Amino acid sequence: MTDNPTNTLKEVDGPRRDFLLISTTTLGVAGVAIAAWPFIHSINPAKDVLALASTEVDLSAVEVGQAITVMWRGKPVFIRHRTEEEIASAADVDMAELRDPQTDAERVQKPEWLIAVGVCTHLGCIPSGQNLGDKRGDWGGWFCPCHGSAYDTSGRIRKGPAPFNLPVPPYAFTDDTNIVIG
Amino acid sequence: MKHSTKSSNRLVQWIDDRLPIFSYAEANVIAYPTPKNLNYWWNFGSIAGIILVIMLVTGIFLAMNYQPNADVAFASVERIVRDVNYGWLLRYLHMNGASMFFIIVYIHMFRGMYFGSYKAPREILWMVGVVIYLAMMATAFMGYVLPWGQMSFWGATVITNLFSAIPVIGDYIVVWIWGGFSVDMPTINRFFVWHYLLPMILVMLVVVHLWALHVHKSNNPLGIDIKTPQDLMPFHPFYTIKDLFGLGIFMIFFLFFVFFYPNFFGEPDNYIPANPMVTPPHILPEWYFLPFYAILRAVPDKLGGVIAMFAGVLILFVLPWLDTSKVRSAAFRPIFKQLFWIFVADCLFLGWLGARPAEGIYLVLSRLATGYYFFHFMVLLPLVGKLEKPKPLPSSIFEEVSKNCRTKED
Numbered sequence: 001m002t003d004n005p006t007n008t009l010k011e012v013d014g015p016r017r018d019f020l021l022i023s024t025t026t027l028g029v030a031g032v033a034i035a036a037w038p039f040i041h042s043i044n045p046a047k048d049v050l051a052l053a054s055t056e057v058d059l060s061a062v063e064v065g066q067a068i069t070v071m072w073r074g075k076p077v078f079i080r081h082r083t084e085e086e087i088a089s090a091a092d093v094d095m096a097e098l099r100d101p102q103t104d105a106e107r108v109q110k111p112e113w114l115i116a117v118g119v120c121t122h123l124g125c126i127p128s129g130q131n132l133g134d135k136r137g138d139w140g141g142w143f144c145p146c147h148g149s150a151y152d153t154s155g156r157i158r159k160g161p162a163p164f165n166l167p168v169p170p171y172a173f174t175d176d177t178n179i180v181i182g
Numbered sequence: 183m184k185h186s187t188k189s190s191n192r193l194v195q196w197i198d199d200r201l202p203i204f205s206y207a208e209a210n211v212i213a214y215p216t217p218k219n220l221n222y223w224w225n226f227g228s229i230a231g232i233i234l235v236i237m238l239v240t241g242i243f244l245a246m247n248y249q250p251n252a253d254v255a256f257a258s259v260e261r262i263v264r265d266v267n268y269g270w271l272l273r274y275l276h277m278n279g280a281s282m283f284f285i286i287v288y289i290h291m292f293r294g295m296y297f298g299s300y301k302a303p304r305e306i307l308w309m310v311g312v313v314i315y316l317a318m319m320a321t322a323f324m325g326y327v328l329p330w331g332q333m334s335f336w337g338a339t340v341i342t343n344l345f346s347a348i349p350v351i352g353d354y355i356v357v358w359i360w361g362g363f364s365v366d367m368p369t370i371n372r373f374f375v376w377h378y379l380l381p382m383i384l385v386m387l388v389v390v391h392l393w394a395l396h397v398h399k400s401n402n403p404l405g406i407d408i409k410t411p412q413d414l415m416p417f418h419p420f421y422t423i424k425d426l427f428g429l430g431i432f433m434i435f436f437l438f439f440v441f442f443y444p445n446f447f448g449e450p451d452n453y454i455p456a457n458p459m460v461t462p463p464h465i466l467p468e469w470y471f472l473p474f475y476a477i478l479r480a481v482p483d484k485l486g487g488v489i490a491m492f493a494g495v496l497i498l499f500v501l502p503w504l505d506t507s508k509v510r511s512a513a514f515r516p517i518f519k520q521l522f523w524i525f526v527a528d529c530l531f532l533g534w535l536g537a538r539p540a541e542g543i544y545l546v547l548s549r550l551a552t553g554y555y556f557f558h559f560m561v562l563l564p565l566v567g568k569l570e571k572p573k574p575l576p577s578s579i580f581e582e583v584s585k586n587c588r589t590k591e592d
Contacts, residue, residue, distance in 0.1 A: 039272070046261070
């Protein structure tokens with residue numbers, strides 16, 4: 001009978017209609033969610049971006065006491081050829097005073113080379129201290145001009161709002177004076 | 183006008199009292215009165231709307247990786263396909279989506295012609311549709327330029343040069359469109375902007391199209407007016423589920439090309455980077471422009487060809503007044519029904535001719551097919567409307583639907 005479809009609809013038993021409605025809706029929502037993934041993933045780093053994710057550095061020209069900054073994944077990496085005093089001051093620290101406790105030995109592969117990502121862990125500014133005349137803060141490491149975070153000669157946070165130490169990127173010495181970061 | 187929602191939810195009522203979105207959706211989507219007898223040809227409007235959404239979403243995500251710069255555009259598209267996560271899927275959905283959009287819209291238009299959907303009181307609905315079609319063509323053309331392959335470049339050169347046929351100011355207009363003295367860096371940059379902007383305008387035109395549609399509601403296969411509420415049924419769940427079923431079938435067709443033959447509708451030459459020094463030996467536009475391309479080449483005069491080509495599209499605007507018959511559906515117009523199918527065949531034939539070389543027999547056939555195209559609109563339609571004796575129309579949609587149901591039950 002077709003005289004009034006809305007009436008015939010009400011005569012059909014409810015649970016069956018509910019089952020159809022809920023299963024159709026569930027399938028539809030699941031389908032849209034799965035279809036959304038390629039779109040979401042498409043704005044993640046692409047293969048060419050990932051392929052450029054490591055940087056090679058020749059350290060032979062960096063004298064003791066000097067520092068260089070290299071770019072790795074679009075960010076600066078600080079490489080400091082530390083002096084004996086800097087190594088000593090980094091090692092001679094009471095773990096209890098550190099906000100993000102880490103020994104200097106955990107942060108370096110060779111004590112004379114400190115390698116850390118030069119991005120303040122507070123809000124992403126680049127701390128000063130790479131050049132000899134720069135402000136380095138009270139611990140002789142780096143000082144972030146944006147909000148006053150001070151890092152020591154091991155790149156550990158000592159004062160200011162930043163919560164963590166400057167992160168150490170994955171790197172490896174390919175020989176005595178060459179490293180690959182990433 | 184006082185709106186009120188059926189919902190008993192207090193929050194829904196509170197919102198609806200201030201912004202009647204719920205009562206609007208109830209009136210226009212849920213309870214929206216729709217003729218009972220719509221067949222599957224009425225699925226194509228909703229499918230076209232969904233492809234528009236697919237094109238917008240894939241386009242937005244493609245734009246996040248595409249570079250509208252003549253030096254790197256080609257490489258950036260290749261990078262999307264090779265390096266960007268699922269970039270191949272986004273690009274092939276977008277590329278094939280353009281062809282699908284035209285397939286669906288062409289069927290939608292022929293549906294309107296067969297069932298007389300352009301006739302009073304739906305003339306403006308039809309005309310807004312023609313504007314949508316024009317905006318689609320402009321968008322598709324500029325989108326095809328963006329990968330900056332040989333077909334992109336030479337397609338852009340040929341199509342923009344159409345405007346040089348305009349007397350006196352033509353050359354200035356072409357330079358103005360290019361932003362230089364050839365298709366080059368400024369051209370690709372501005373085409374990208376238009377390609378991104380026009381779809382937004384397209385969305386607004388679709389809203390106007392639906393607005394006009396909802397005034398007199400859908401036409402129907404019988405082409406007769408809605409007379410009583412018995413002729414109608416609510417859009418939801420009857421037509422939502424019918425549209426979803428049709429969408430499912432369409433998606434299988436669409437994704438078959440995306441996954442198995444992604445370059446079926448494309449030209450191999452477009453995988454050669456644009457070279458302003460060398461024109462490919464056999465250039466042709468995308469398939470959906472081929473009938474008009476055939477009309478362009480059929481006329482042995484530059485300005486004449488351009489006028490004929492544009493007239494081929496613009497004549498659709500006056501179709502409601504060229505067809506003099508008061509009967510809408512071809513089901514009751516025995517002569518028109520045959521002429522309609524001849525016209526469809528003529529359009530397909532023109533499309534086939536558009537892809538052949540412009541010489542010899544093809545040129546002769548193009549001229550005949552072009553002549554018939556305009557003959558159909560300007561002579562046959564006005565004349566047949568007057569001379570033809572239509573079959574008797576059913577008294578109501580309801581009566582016809584009930585009769586069919588009884589026959590099926592027997």
